[in-house]
Amino acid sequence: MKGSDTEVNLAVTLAEKYTVEDPTFSIAISGGGSGMGITSLLNGQADIANSSRPLSQEEILQFQQKNIALRTIVFAEDATAFIVHAALPITEIDIETLGKILSGDIRNWSAVAGVDLPINIYGRQSSSGTHSFIKKKLQIEFSNASKEMTGNAQIIEGIKADRSGIGYVGAGYVAHDPAAGQQVKILKIKVHADDVAQSPIDPVAINASRYYFQRPLYQYILAKSWDKVKPFIDFEKSLVGKSLIKQHGYYIIEHHEQ
Structure with missing residues (x-):
């Protein structure tokens, strides 16, 4: 998992808690910015990119040109x-x-x-x-x-x-x-x-969406990695996962996938 510096502390906490539940699950996490995470997906260096912004049209085209299918999760505000x-x-x-x-x-x-x-x-x-x-x-x-x-x-x-x-x-x-x-x-x-x-x-x-600088947080996941990533995504959506997201100062919104 690579990408957004905004999300990296939360991702580390979620991973630490999840690996207690499932010691066989192994995940390496680094920040560096949303752009770096997305580039890492394109280059096959990550399974999950954390991003605090949507994909640009140029990035969407790059994934299409490389024939790389993605799943998109919006997991917090x-x-x-x-x-x-x-x-x-x-x-x-x-x-x-x-x-x-x-x-x-x-x-x-x-x-x-x-x-x-x-x-x-x-x-x-x-x-x-x-x-x-x-x-x-x-x-x-x-x-x-x-x-x-x-x-x-x-x-x-x-x-x-x-x-x-x-x-x-x-x-x-x-x-x-x-x-x-x-x-x-x-x-x-x-x-x-x-x-x-x-x-x-x-x-x-x-x-109430009254704050001018609020936004969804995304996770882009390689479709071919979905089966190994899904247990971690399910943990994020669980009551424990949601509680950890709130503790880190983020806001829970209804999950949706694309």
Whole structure:
């Protein structure tokens, strides 16, 4: 199993619990981004790709050209959280302002938070599904000054040490790290300046689809690997599996397969 850094911690926990139930089941898990997971399927280096985005038209074509059949599972709903240093005097932001910050149009916190600090952006590489998701939702190109980090953990550590930083991580990831809560702050998001701000860690907002940056999480599975993978997928859907998904800060939606 390879792919999404958003999903990797959850995948490891699910695998650890499942292998207790079935010690004969063996699975190796790594992150690296949704794009890497999908490429690994194309190259025959993985059975399962975790992805925080749908397949692109180009990827669909590549699978067709190689005659590789896939099964698609949507196993949870995720929200992307925008985080700043706990000391930064800001609690919420609207998406227009956020887009201007991430694209580099706004470069100082003075206009947004009332403090004269240059803004440092902590983002992901272009192979990241979260990177693609944010870019698409805000309809922007990221600032060239944006730091490209390898995953959620690195972004959180960067923000902890940088009072002028802003970054984006899986809400489940930051919610699952109690220590992060004292050093970083999750911003509430408003679509319009006069809207009620919504939090990515508010289950009511997520269940009502009111949070702007929420999305399904996918698992793409090689059809030829389905028989050996299915027991693990069944475990994810079980009460124990669903409980673990919730504990990691994700949200359960009705499973469907394609």
